[in-house]
Amino acid sequence: MFRKEYTRIESSTQHSSVNEFVVINIPEEDVEPKQIILDPDDQPMWESAKIVAPTPNSAIIQLDVDDNFVINSTHLKMILENKFDGYLRADPHDHIREFLAICDMFKYGEMHSEVVKLLIFPFFLCDKAKTWFNELNEESIISWEQMRRAFINRFFPPSLFNRLLLEIRNFSQNICESLTEDWLRLKNMLQKCHGHSLAKGVIIQIF
Structure with a gap:
């Protein structure tokens, strides 16, 4: 049967x-x-798939480092705790200054100084800023200065600079604001307008 x-x-x-x-x-x-x-x-649907898209390479070109090269874990942890999200309230110059200050605390040798900055910079970004980085052309960044310029140009564009400079030139004292508070507020505006090149005499006249 x-x-x-x-x-x-x-x-x-x-x-x-x-x-x-x-x-x-x-x-x-x-x-x-x-x-x-x-x-x-x-x-399973993936069994019938014939083509798998390749994973894009990083915007930073592959760096030549020794096989035994290791980034300090404390260094990387400090970078992860000071991420830049890319939103309007975040000052890219302040974050770059903080990033470099952290990097200067750890020594890897003169030859590896720039390599370390490029290797850990992507970990310094999150949210909107990380999306921007991931959309850069593959292997288009070959130096730290190029990375820094691309970052600043994106998050501190000329339009933002012009707006901040106009606010400084139109500065006036608020109601019930003391001269000390007034001066501190103007200094804060000047610090955020990086590269304003205003002479001391012009700043005093505005104040």
């Missing part, structure tokens, strides 16, 4: 294709091997 059963299963084994279904012979005692049918529609 021969018996055939048609059952859908999810596991994959050695099989042969019959009329677009997969027949699997499972031996049983005293009976002819049972035939279980695999429906191709039940197979």
Whole structure:
């Protein structure tokens, strides 16, 4: 006596294709091997995929470092705790200054100084800033200065500079604000407008 059963299963084994279904012979005692049918529609979708897109390379060109080169774990932890998100309230110049100050605390040798900055800079970014970095052309950054300029140009564009400079030139004292508070507020505005090049006489006149 021969018996055939048609059952859908999810596991994959050695099989042969019959009329677009997969027949699997499972031996049983005293009976002819049972035939279980695999429906191709039940197979994981990735099994039928023929093309897998390559993962893009980093914007920073591959750096030449020694096989034994290791970045200090404390250094990397401090960078991760001072991330730049790229939103309007974040000052890119202040963050670069903080980034460099942290890097200067750890010594890797003169040859590796720039390499370290480039290697850990992506970990310094998050949210909007990390999205910007990931969208840069592959292997388009070859030096730290190029990375710094690209970063500043994106998050401190000329339009922002012009707006801050206009606010400084139109500066005026607020109601119930003391001269000391007034002066401190102006100094804060000047610090945020990096590269304003205003002479001391012009600043005093504005004040």
